Amino acid sequence: MPDAPAPVPLDRTAFAADAPSVARALIGTTLLVDGVGGVVVETEAYDRKDPASHAFAGPTPRNAPMFGPVGHAYVYRSYGLHWCLNLVCDATQPGSAVLIRAIAPAERIEIMRTRRGLDALRLLCAGPGRLAQALAVTGAMTGLPLHEPPFRLLPRTEAEPAIAVGPRIGLTRGVDTPWRFGLAGSPFLSRPFR
Template identity: 55%
Template sequence: MPAPFSSRIAGLDAVGLARRLVGARLTVRGTGGIIIETEAYGRDDPASHSFRGPTARNAAMFGPAGHAYVYRIYGIHLCLNVVGRPGEAALIRALAPQEGLDIMRMRRGNALLCNGPGRLAQALGIRPEDDGASFDGPDMTITLPAQPPELLAGPRIGISKAQDYPWRFGLAGAQGLSRPFPPQETSP
């Protein structure tokens, strides 16, 4: 039996974690699919919620590796992150939905199920109470792929600071990314 997810990602920096999550299977209470896009947020990163240190809002980001950091953006949408080292996390930006499609469609009300962090969280039924929950638990699991897939890399999107960091990663050839990647930015 493989080691728990939390022990398999412990010690990875934010960029390593974001890269490693692409191609992984994420399931949340009977819904899920393959992670096809992520973004890294490091502790010394001015775009990261952890940049100014721990607060009540970002406490889960300083918690154990392999746990969720859930926050609300624009006062409306929830976003799901995976915590790596203390103060570092990877935002899950897009998912190729495979499990619980009827439930996802009911929650989303249209065909755009999981291409963007807010849509993904809504489709999966992410709740504020999931903040700090383990991805090794009964409600949420992540299974890493046996072999790392071919990745696309490019600058992060939807932020106002450190926009030029090439810390957004996607599954090469995947349909349903939140936005296209520049064609010249492919990495193994």
């Protein structure tokens, strides 16, 4: 029996929709950075009109990738400590992006464990800072296209999964906006949904 064809990576058209739609659609996809990664289980959406977004006050040198073409990475440092990976989206509203909050580790797990200095599978990529460390995401990747190496983003292998929706985490503005999406019941979420 012949092998099944390899899945075709998502291209820039997958990021053309509004941020909440893209954030929801990314649940169940597979994110790899240099072959290391797993299934996306948690995301958060942000757009230009959102007071919690880095793009709210307009373009700056830091957030410039959010105003660039869709389907590119926007990587920033949170509290001066942790890198965070966002995927730029929404062709009609520049300044929109989706934060990847958590993945279920699946590919090259030992590399992730080494990078994190941690054995616990559940905690390897449960949170945007942990995820970035496990996948070796750095600021040097900001602005890079997601359809070219080191990134590889593969479509879901099954129909749309059960998705939990709730407010985003760790914000002081836009705290009630229900733009956090997660794979319902996943043990790899950064925090359970209420």
